[in-house]
Amino acid sequence: MSRIASTFSALQAQGRKALIPYVTAGFPFADITPALMHGMVEAGADVIELGVPFSDPMADGPVIQKAGEKALGLGIGMVQVLDHVREFRKRNNTTPVVLMGYANPVERYDQIHSQGATDSAFVRDAAAAGVDGVLIVDYPPEECEAFAASLRAHGMDLIFLLAPTSTDERMAQVARVASGYVYYVSLKGVTGSGALDTAAVEQMLPRIRQHVHIPVGVGFGIRDAATAQAIGKVADAVVIGSRIIQLIEDQEHAKVVPITIDFLRGIRKALDA
Numbered sequence: 347m348s349r350i351a352s353t354f355s356a357l358q359a360q361g362r363k364a365l366i367p368y369v370t371a372g373f374p375f376a377d378i379t380p381a382l383m384h385g386m387v388e389a390g391a392d393v394i395e396l397g398v399p400f401s402d403p404m405a406d407g408p409v410i411q412k413a414g415e416k417a418l419g420l421g422i423g424m425v426q427v428l429d430h431v432r433e434f435r436k437r438n439n440t441t442p443v444v445l446m447g448y449a450n451p452v453e454r455y456d457q458i459h460s461q462g463a464t465d466s467a468f469v470r471d472a473a474a475a476g477v478d479g480v481l482i483v484d485y486p487p488e489e490c491e492a493f494a495a496s497l498r499a500h501g502m503d504l505i506f507l508l509a510p511t512s513t514d515e516r517m518a519q520v521a522r523v524a525s526g527y528v529y530y531v532s533l534k535g536v537t538g539s540g541a542l543d544t545a546a547v548e549q550m551l552p553r554i555r556q557h558v559h560i561p562v563g564v565g566f567g568i569r570d571a572a573t574a575q576a577i578g579k580v581a582d583a584v585v586i587g588s589r590i591i592q593l594i595e596d597q598e599h600a601k602v603v604p605i606t607i608d609f610l611r612g613i614r615k616a617l618d619a
């Protein structure tokens with residue numbers, strides 16, 4: 347059983363919902379990510395999503411795009427992201443870490459680091475660093491079976507996005523290859539956009555669960571304790587990203603971790619209530 351699966355299994359046994367915060371690796375300071383990850387766990391995070399900076403993040407809104415640009419400007423690429431995970435694992439061997447990003451950095455990493463090996467250097471090195479799951483926004487499920495099998499062979503899960511526009515056919519395709527959890531994007535549009543319609547999410551989740559038999563996390567548009575609590579009533583996990591980025595983007599180094607802890611503690615409390 348993967349670390350993600352056992353985390354969800356334990357939460358289910360306790361009747362609790364997973365809190366999954368997202369932050370862009372290397373933002374807002376190149377060296378802050380491992381400390382920020384530890385702070386998130388201290389505040390009650392169950393899984394951490396770590397964004398891999400990329401120059402053309404088509405699914406991300408302006409908040410996360412800007413964070414990615416800043417991280418790239420600070421020299422953060424896949425090598426540094428894996429270093430952050432490795433550093434985090436020195437003190438935490440239980441909290442699952444999911445890398446979220448795009449195909450280009452993964453494929454570029456393979457080109458540079460495979461050195462003639464037939465297996466994926468990214469899969470090998472991500473597993474060695476302590477990564478538990480990968481969410482590649484622009485990998486369609488019908489083209490991912492070999493990649494999913496390679497990840498599973500290394501104890502990692504391949505996670506997919508579903509959207510309000512996803513057809514039953516797409517959900518069935520995702521269900522065939524996904525493991526760990528699926529991430530339901532509650533809004534049409536990019537990250538950080540629009541107001542959350544909890545009633546629409548409530549209607550959609552039973553449809554998703556007809557096809558997908560692993561936990562369903564919901565993200566995009568969750569900004570505070572009230573929205574997190576409303577989504578937590580129907581989903582297995584709540585994903586929060588843009589709001590954290592906004593809270594920390596202009597902070598001085600010493601305040602980034604305390605502010606994140608303070609915010610996530612409020613979310614955790616609401617979820618557990």
